[in-house]
Amino acid sequence: MGRTESLSHSRWECKYHVAFIPKRRRKTLYETLRRHLGEVFHRLAGQKESRIEEGHVMPDHVHMLIAIPPTYAVSQVIGYIKGKSAIHLARVYGERQRNFVGQHFWARGYYVSTVGRDEGIIRA
Numbered sequence: 001m002g003r004t005e006s007l008s009h010s011r012w013e014c015k016y017h018v019a020f021i022p023k024r025r026r027k028t029l030y031e032t033l034r035r036h037l038g039e040v041f042h043r044l045a046g047q048k049e050s051r052i053e054e055g056h057v058m059p060d061h062v063h064m065l066i067a068i069p070p071t072y073a074v075s076q077v078i079g080y081i082k083g084k085s086a087i088h089l090a091r092v093y094g095e096r097q098r099n100f101v102g103q104h105f106w107a108r109g110y111y112v113s114t115v116g117r118d119e120g121i122i123r124a
Contacts, residue, residue, distance in 0.1 A: 007069065015053065015067050016074055020082060020110035025060040033089060037062070040088055044081045048072055065115065074112055082106045 004013045034057045045052045045066060055064035068077050086105040 015115040017113045021061045048077045
């Protein structure tokens with residue numbers, strides 16, 4: 001059993017494997033943005049009382065193992081992370097890159113899977 005968290009009347013361990021892509025699977029993630037995205041994602045997750053336990057920014061997509069408390073919906077937290085990170089990228093890098101799409105950096109959907117007994121397999 002992993003590390004359990006607690007709220008005022010409950011104990012929980014809710015982990016999710018999340019993957020999402022930038023629009024048109026642009027390779028810009030791998031270049032200059034890759035180094036800064038991890039820090040941005042961790043800060044935004046902390047604002048929603050969530051914790052990114054592990055994450056990988058691949059050349060054309062992002063994987064993360066995130067612990068989200070049961071008081072938040074997964075869609076709420078992931079939507080917040082994607083939206084605020086797109087705004088941040090547009091403000092910081094939007095002026096320098098010609099083909100940047102503005103504040104619509106991420107594609108609309110995402111993949112999510114609950115993590116339980118197969119956490120070791122997902123980490124591998």
